[in-house]
Amino acid sequence: MTGSVAAPRQSTAPRERLPHVPGRLPAAAALPLLALLTLCCAVAALGTGAFPITPGEVGAILAHQVGLAGANGFRSDQAAVLMSIRLPRVALGLLTGAALALGGAVLQGLFRNPLADAALVGISPGAALAAAAVIVLGPVLPAVFTELGAFKLPLAAFLGALGTAIAVFRLSQVDGRSSLAVMLLAGIAIGALAWAGIGFFSYVSTEEQLRNLTFWQLGSLGGGGWAIVGPVAVLAGGASVLLLRLASALDAFALGEAEARHLGVDVQRLKRTGVALTALAVGAVTAVTGIIGFIGLVAPHLVRLACGPSHRVVLPGAALAGAALVVAADMPARTLVAPAELPIGVLTAFVGAPFFLFLLLRARRAWTL
Numbered sequence: 001m002t003g004s005v006a007a008p009r010q011s012t013a014p015r016e017r018l019p020h021v022p023g024r025l026p027a028a029a030a031l032p033l034l035a036l037l038t039l040c041c042a043v044a045a046l047g048t049g050a051f052p053i054t055p056g057e058v059g060a061i062l063a064h065q066v067g068l069a070g071a072n073g074f075r076s077d078q079a080a081v082l083m084s085i086r087l088p089r090v091a092l093g094l095l096t097g098a099a100l101a102l103g104g105a106v107l108q109g110l111f112r113n114p115l116a117d118a119a120l121v122g123i124s125p126g127a128a129l130a131a132a133a134v135i136v137l138g139p140v141l142p143a144v145f146t147e148l149g150a151f152k153l154p155l156a157a158f159l160g161a162l163g164t165a166i167a168v169f170r171l172s173q174v175d176g177r178s179s180l181a182v183m184l185l186a187g188i189a190i191g192a193l194a195w196a197g198i199g200f201f202s203y204v205s206t207e208e209q210l211r212n213l214t215f216w217q218l219g220s221l222g223g224g225g226w227a228i229v230g231p232v233a234v235l236a237g238g239a240s241v242l243l244l245r246l247a248s249a250l251d252a253f254a255l256g257e258a259e260a261r262h263l264g265v266d267v268q269r270l271k272r273t274g275v276a277l278t279a280l281a282v283g284a285v286t287a288v289t290g291i292i293g294f295i296g297l298v299a300p301h302l303v304r305l306a307c308g309p310s311h312r313v314v315l316p317g318a319a320l321a322g323a324a325l326v327v328a329a330d331m332p333a334r335t336l337v338a339p340a341e342l343p344i345g346v347l348t349a350f351v352g353a354p355f356f357l358f359l360l361l362r363a364r365r366a367w368t369l
Helices: 002-016 027-047 055-065 076-111 123-140 149-171 180-204 207-218 226-244 247-253 257-262 267-289 295-307 311-333 344-363
Strands: none
Touching (some): 027 055, 027 076, 027 311, 076 247, 076 267, 076 295, 076 311, 123 180, 123 207, 207 344, 247 267, 247 311
């Protein structure tokens, strides 16, 4: 695998020297700027709500929690709201945005087309269907499954996401290459089947189960709590770290499967690993937040437009951009219609759908659908 790391750097180096083009950011500056943007969004989200907390008070509370002496200037009720409600919600938003965006970037690299996204190709609906089945069928599930506790929903969503990911990936292969038309049609079909399944479970569910199922259809970070964030961090966070390690192999894969093999990349292993880890990351967060669309489409493209196509920048950059987008969208979601809460999936769709149409119009001459 040594060759698969060194060779792609040579092949992508000319593209990484594109900062001379107006609007392009040097790779060395892009990631720190995105990290700073994500941090600013997180601090703003921690202080935004019906109970305002200033950035200085946020910093003082967090400093006090880690045991720094002299950290004061806040009230006990502010600390309780921040640590018990807002911090786990923001942490869940960061994990969700990073997982969805990173999964989208990896799928786009594996499919070698710009429209691959966990929601568009049916992975997110598949994960939601499996989680919906667990919600409704929970009382009749085997005891060994129910003993998984907080890991039960993420595991079920992972299995649902993995099944749909494998199905779409296999259906999209035409003469050894992924077909955009087949991928989109397969994703639409599998997504429609998943929604039909969710509709069936909604019909046979109890009133309490129906409220939980309705939550899936629009997405929200309202279910965030430390008991939930922990399992999601283990599953989605671990999968995301492993996805980042695929950057060099994806750069080689972008040259074509034959070229990637000559460079030492195990192509079939790369496909299996990328699909499985994406399904795990997306399934884990979808199990908690429901379906939040278009993050996996918008975030990677924003990074590519700003920094170029190298996956060594696109993957971590997309994770940071996705985290910032979800946390930023959650602020108006919980303030615009206060005291009620607007589903975050509505806001991401308002941004993502026009962006998706922009990509279609921009590249329509190059595609043969």
